[in-house]
Amino acid sequence: MVRRLVVAVMALGLAGGLLASPAALADDEGASTERLTVAFNAFENNLTPFTLSMQALPNTPDLVHLVYDALFWSQASAEPRPMLAESAEPSEDFSSWTIELREGVTWHDGEPFTADDVAFTYRYFTDVHPMGRFAHHVYDIPPFSDAEVIDEHTVVLNFDAPAPTFLLLPGGDVPIVPEHIWEDIEDPGAETEMLPVGTGPFELVDIEPDQLYRFEANEDYFLGRPTVDELVLPIVEDPSSVFAALQTGELDSAVHPVPPELVDDFEDHDEIEIAQSTRMESVILYFNVRDEPQSDPAVRKALALAIDRDEIVDTVMQGHAVPGRDTFTHPESIWATDDPVQDVDPERADELLEEAGYELGDDGVRVSPDGDPVEIEVLVSSFAPQHIRAMQLAAEHAQEIGIELAVETLDPATIADRRSPNGPDDSPDVDAYIRAMEAHMHADPDAMIHFFGTPQPGRPGGGLTGYANPEFDELAEQAAVETDEEARLEMIHDLQAMFAQEVPAIILYHPDGLYAYRPAAYDGWVEDPGHGIFNKLSFLPGGQEAAEGLDEQTAEEAAEPIPEQDGIDAGEETAAGTPWLWIAGGVLLAVLLLVLLFLRGRAREEVYE
Amino acid sequence: VLPRVVRLFLQYALVLLAAITLNFLLPRMAPGDVVDYLLPPEDAGALTEEQRIEFLGRYGLDEPMHVQYREYVTGLARGDMLLSARYTRPVRDLVLERLPWTLLLVGTSTILAIVIGTAAGFRSAFRRGRATDVSTMSGFMLIDAMPPFFVALLLMLVFSVHLGIFPVYGAIPTVPAEGLELVLGVAQRLALPATALTLAMLGTMYLVARPALVSELREDYVLMAQAKGLPRRKVRRHAARNALLPVSTIALINLGNMVGGATVIETVFSYPGLGRLIYESVLSRDYPVLQGAFFILAVTVILANLVADLLYPLLDPRVRQPLTTRSVGA
Numbered sequence: 018m019v020r021r022l023v024v025a026v027m028a029l030g031l032a033g034g035l036l037a038s039p040a041a042l043a044d045d046e047g048a049s050t051e052r053l054t055v056a057f058n059a060f061e062n063n064l065t066p067f068t069l070s071m072q073a074l075p076n077t078p079d080l081v082h083l084v085y086d087a088l089f090w091s092q093a094s095a096e097p098r099p100m101l102a103e104s105a106e107p108s109e110d111f112s113s114w115t116i117e118l119r120e121g122v123t124w125h126d127g128e129p130f131t132a133d134d135v136a137f138t139y140r141y142f143t144d145v146h147p148m149g150r151f152a153h154h155v156y157d158i159p160p161f162s163d164a165e166v167i168d169e170h171t172v173v174l175n176f177d178a179p180a181p182t183f184l185l186l187p188g189g190d191v192p193i194v195p196e197h198i199w200e201d202i203e204d205p206g207a208e209t210e211m212l213p214v215g216t217g218p219f220e221l222v223d224i225e226p227d228q229l230y231r232f233e234a235n236e237d238y239f240l241g242r243p244t245v246d247e248l249v250l251p252i253v254e255d256p257s258s259v260f261a262a263l264q265t266g267e268l269d270s271a272v273h274p275v276p277p278e279l280v281d282d283f284e285d286h287d288e289i290e291i292a293q294s295t296r297m298e299s300v301i302l303y304f305n306v307r308d309e310p311q312s313d314p315a316v317r318k319a320l321a322l323a324i325d326r327d328e329i330v331d332t333v334m335q336g337h338a339v340p341g342r343d344t345f346t347h348p349e350s351i352w353a354t355d356d357p358v359q360d361v362d363p364e365r366a367d368e369l370l371e372e373a374g375y376e377l378g379d380d381g382v383r384v385s386p387d388g389d390p391v392e393i394e395v396l397v398s399s400f401a402p403q404h405i406r407a408m409q410l411a412a413e414h415a416q417e418i419g420i421e422l423a424v425e426t427l428d429p430a431t432i433a434d435r436r437s438p439n440g441p442d443d444s445p446d447v448d449a450y451i452r453a454m455e456a457h458m459h460a461d462p463d464a465m466i467h468f469f470g471t472p473q474p475g476r477p478g479g480g481l482t483g484y485a486n487p488e489f490d491e492l493a494e495q496a497a498v499e500t501d502e503e504a505r506l507e508m509i510h511d512l513q514a515m516f517a518q519e520v521p522a523i524i525l526y527h528p529d530g531l532y533a534y535r536p537a538a539y540d541g542w543v544e545d546p547g548h549g550i551f552n553k554l555s556f557l558p559g560g561q562e563a564a565e566g567l568d569e570q571t572a573e574e575a576a577e578p579i580p581e582q583d584g585i586d587a588g589e590e591t592a593a594g595t596p597w598l599w600i601a602g603g604v605l606l607a608v609l610l611l612v613l614l615f616l617r618g619r620a621r622e623e624v625y626e
Numbered sequence: 627v628l629p630r631v632v633r634l635f636l637q638y639a640l641v642l643l644a645a646i647t648l649n650f651l652l653p654r655m656a657p658g659d660v661v662d663y664l665l666p667p668e669d670a671g672a673l674t675e676e677q678r679i680e681f682l683g684r685y686g687l688d689e690p691m692h693v694q695y696r697e698y699v700t701g702l703a704r705g706d707m708l709l710s711a712r713y714t715r716p717v718r719d720l721v722l723e724r725l726p727w728t729l730l731l732v733g734t735s736t737i738l739a740i741v742i743g744t745a746a747g748f749r750s751a752f753r754r755g756r757a758t759d760v761s762t763m764s765g766f767m768l769i770d771a772m773p774p775f776f777v778a779l780l781l782m783l784v785f786s787v788h789l790g791i792f793p794v795y796g797a798i799p800t801v802p803a804e805g806l807e808l809v810l811g812v813a814q815r816l817a818l819p820a821t822a823l824t825l826a827m828l829g830t831m832y833l834v835a836r837p838a839l840v841s842e843l844r845e846d847y848v849l850m851a852q853a854k855g856l857p858r859r860k861v862r863r864h865a866a867r868n869a870l871l872p873v874s875t876i877a878l879i880n881l882g883n884m885v886g887g888a889t890v891i892e893t894v895f896s897y898p899g900l901g902r903l904i905y906e907s908v909l910s911r912d913y914p915v916l917q918g919a920f921f922i923l924a925v926t927v928i929l930a931n932l933v934a935d936l937l938y939p940l941l942d943p944r945v946r947q948p949l950t951t952r953s954v955g956a
Contacts, residue, residue, distance in 0.1 A: 054800055062713055070712045072910075209715045226723050227898045228796060253795045253896045257779060261787050262794035430911050605772075605780055 056271035057250040067205035075455040085192030085215035092189035093547020111179040132172035136164035137196035154187035179498040241558040269538035277335035294544040297347040307444035307483040315373035317520035319366035341524025343517035383419035396450040466493035484521035645924035708914035717918035728899040735823035743831025751839035770829020778822040778894040795896035839869035878934040
C-alpha cells in the first residue's frame with residue numbers, strides 16, 4: 018500500500034520535474050460569455066443595501082449595483098446617465114426634484130417598479146435604516162424631508178436644503194429597493210438569509226457563504242439583455258492565489274488591482290490583458306492637527322514641499338499611479354483644479370521652518386521653539402506593503418529638512434482604535450496615519466466639509482484630522498447649497514486652495530487601477546472612471562461600444578517599460594513564476610524524491626545491533 | 627476517594643471552564659473595538675456616546691462585563707450565540723458553515739500525516755544509523771522546517787499554475803454540480819490544501835515515531851524475544867506496538883493545533899475553514915465570532931486530550947489500573 022502510494026507520488030514528482038510548459042486548467046470552466054468567473058475580494062452577505070458587511074470595500078457598491086439600480090449612474094461622472102430615472106428637474110432653489118421614471122421596468126420577481134418604490138426607499142433609508150454606506154446621502158447631505166408620488170411614474174423628492182448635486186449623490190449612488198419586499202420589515206439589518214430582489218442586470222441565484230456568488234442575467238433588463246448569461250464570483254482574498262488562478266484560466270478576471278510589480282509579468286502573458294480604469298482612490302497621509310508638532314501649519318506645509326510624490330510613484334508604484342496634489346482632488350475628478358503638479362522644494366521647506374523658529378539640532382532633527390524635537394509618528398497598516406514603502410521613502414525626504422517621520426506598522430484594527438477620537442473635543446493617540454480613500458471623496462464636493470470641517474456633533478468626518486477653520490467651514494457650507502454651477506465650482510476651487518495652504522493631509526498618490534482579464538473569455542470590459550472594470554456598464558449591451566478601443570490603448574499605456582529601481586523589490590510573495598521560486602520548487606521535489614526513494618527502500622535490512 | 631474516571635472528568639471540566647473564561651477575556655483585552663473597525667474613523671469619531679452604545683447594543687457589547695459574561699455562558703449552555711459584528715449573522719451559523727470544511731481538511735491531513743509519518747519513522751528506526759535513515763531524517767526535518775505558506779504556494783505553483791492538475795482556490799466547484807461530480811470536484815479542490823497541511827504535520831509525526839521505536843528496540847524484552855528465536859517480523863511488531871503509545875498521544879494533542887495551523891493554508895487556497903474565520907475575526911475584533919470559534923477549538927483540544935487520557939490505558943496494559951481504586955500516577 019505504502020509502496021504503491023510512494024510510486025504514485027514519485028511519478029507525480031517526476032512529471033513536475035519534466036514538464037516545462039504551463040498548462041491551462043479547466044478549459045471548460047468559464048471560457049465564454051455564457052459563464053464568466055471573476056474573483057471577488059470578500060463576502061458581503063446577501064447583497065441587500067442593509068445587510069452588507071463592507072468587508073469588500075471599495076468594490077462593495079459595484080457589486081450591489083449588479084442587482085439593484087439607482088436613479089442615475091454614476092456618482093463619479095460629470096453627467097450621470099439615467100437609469101431608473103428618465104429625467105429629473107430641480108425646483109428653482111434646487112431643494113425639490115421632480116423625477117420622471119422609466120416605464121415598463123420590473124423587479125426580478127416580476128412585480129412592476131413604480132414611483133412608490135422610490136418614495137419608499139428614500140423614506141426607509143431615513144426612518145428605518147439610517148445606517149451604512151448609502152443612507153447618509155439621504156438623511157444627512159442633502160437632508161431628505163419627504164417624497165410625493167404624483168403618478169405611477171413621477172415622484173417628487175423634497176429636501177430641507179438645496180440639493181444641487183442630487184443627480185450624483187444620492188441620485189447616482191443610492192440603490193432603489195422594492196416596497197413590496199421591505200415594507201413590513203422593521204430590522205432590515207437582520208435579513209441576511211433572503212435572496213435580494215432588485216431591478217438590476219443580474220439576479221443573484223446562489224450564495225455559498227464565504228465561497229461564491231452566482232448570478233443569472235436578467236432577461237428583461239430595461240437597458241437590454243446583459244452580455245453575460247451567468248456570472249460567478251468566487252471569493253478569493255489572497256492576491257497571490259488570484260493571480261495564479263488568472264494564469265491557469267480558472268478566473269477570467271478579478272476585482273483585485275494588479276500590484277505594480279506584477280504588471281510586466283501579465284503584459285508578457287499571451288492570454289492575459291491589463292485594462293486601466295481608475296477608481297480615483299487616494300492614498301493619504303492624515304495629520305492629527307490637534308497635537309504638536311504637526312499642529313503647526315508650517316511643519317505640515319514644509320513636509321508637503323519636501324515629500325517627493327513623483328519619486329514615490331516611480332519607485333513604489335513603478336509608475337502606475339498619479340502623484341497626489343496639494344489641492345486634494347484626483348486630477349480626473351469633475352471638481353479638480355488645473356493646478357500643475359506640486360513642486361518639490363526642500364530649500365523653501367527649510368526656510369519655512371527657520372522662519373517659524375525650528376532650529377536644526379545636533380542630531381539633524383529640528384527643535385521647536387519650545388525645545389521639543391520635531392518627530393512625527395506615522396501609523397501604517399501592516400497589510401499595505403505599498404503604503405509602508407511609500408512612507409519609508411517619505412521619511413527619507415522629511416529627514417532632509419530635519420523632520421523625523423517614524424513609520425510604525427500596526428494591524429488595521431489597532432490603527433483604527435488609535436486614530437478614532439472619543440467625541441468632538443478628544444485628541445486621539447496618534448500623530449499621523451496613512452489611509453486609502455475611495456472615489457467617493459472626489460465625486461462629492463460636500464466631502465470637503467464632511468472630512469475637513471470643524472469637528473462637531475452631528476457632523477461626521479471632522480474627526481479625521483481635527484482640522485478646524487471657521488473660514489473653511491463657511492465656504493464649504495456655502496458651496497454645498499450653491500445652485501449656480503460655475504459659482505459652486507469656484508468656491509470648491511477656493512476650498513482646495515485653502516486646503517493646499519493649510520495641509521491637514523498630504524495626498525501621496527492615486528493608484529492607476531490596473532485590472533487583469535482574459536480577453537478570450539470576455540472582452541466587453543468598460544473603463545469607467547471612479548470604478549474599476551468590474552462595474553455594471555461592463556455587462557450592458559451598450560457598454561460594449563463604450564469599451565471599444567479600451568484594450569489596445571490601455572494595454573499599451575500599461576506596458577510602458579518601467580525603470581529599474583534599486584532598493585525596492587517585489588516584497589510580496591506572488592505566484593507569478595519568479596525564478597527563485599522555481600528553483601526552490603525543484604529542490605523541494607528533488608528532496609521529496611530522495612526521501613521517497615529511500616523510504617521505498619532496498620531489500621530489507623537488519624535492525625538489531 | 628473518587629473513581630479515576632470521575633476525577634478525570636472533573637479535571638477536564640475545570641480546564642474547560644478556564645478556557646471559556648479566557649476565551650471571553652482575551653479578545654476584550656486587545657486594543658480597538660468593533661465600532662472603530664466597522665465604521666470609518668470619520669464616522670466612528672463623530673458618534674455620540676448614545677449612538678455608540680446603540681451600535682454596540684446590536685451585538686450585546688454594551689452591557690457591563692459581568693452581564694456580558696453571564697449572557698455568554700448561558701448562551702453557550704443554550705447552544706445559541708450572538709450575532710457576528712461583521713456579518714450580522716448568528717455566530718452559530720458562521721461556525722457551522724465552516725466546521726465541516728475544517729473537519730474534512732484537517733481530518734484528511736491528520737490521518738495522512740499520522741500514517742505516512744509513523745510509517746516512515748518506524749522504517750527509519752529499524753534502519754537506524756544507516757544511510758537510508760540519515761537521509762530520510764534530513765528530508766523530514768527539511769520539510770518540517772519549511773513554513774506552511776511557502777509549501778502551499780509551491781504546491782500551487784507546481785500543480786496548479788504549471789501542471790494545471792488542481793484548482794487554485796475554493797472548496798466547491800464554481801460550476802453547479804451534483805452527486806459524483808460534486809464529490810470529485812470537492813476532492814480535487816481538497817488535494818492541494820490537504821497535501822500542504824499533511825506536509826506541515828508530517829515532520830512532527832516522523833520525529834516522534836522514530837525515537838519512540840528506537841528506544842523500544844533497546845529494551846530488554848526485544849533482546850529476550852530475539853534470544854528466544856522469535857521471527858524478526860514478530861519482534862518488530864511487539865516493539866512497534868509499544869512505540870505507538872507516544873505517537874498516539876502526540877497525534878491527538880496536535881489535532882487542536884492543526885485547526886488553528888490550517889489558517890495559513892486555508893487563506894492561500896481560499897478554503898472556507900474555521901482557521902480563516904478566526905484570523906479574519908481577530909483582525910476585525912469580531913468578538914462574538916472569536917468566542918464562538920475559540921469555544922469550538924477549546925472543546926476540540928480538550929476532548930482530544932481527554933480521549934488521549936482515556937485511550938492510554940487501553941493501549942498500554944502497564945498503566946491499566948482497576949478503574950475504581952488507585953490513581954494512575956502511583
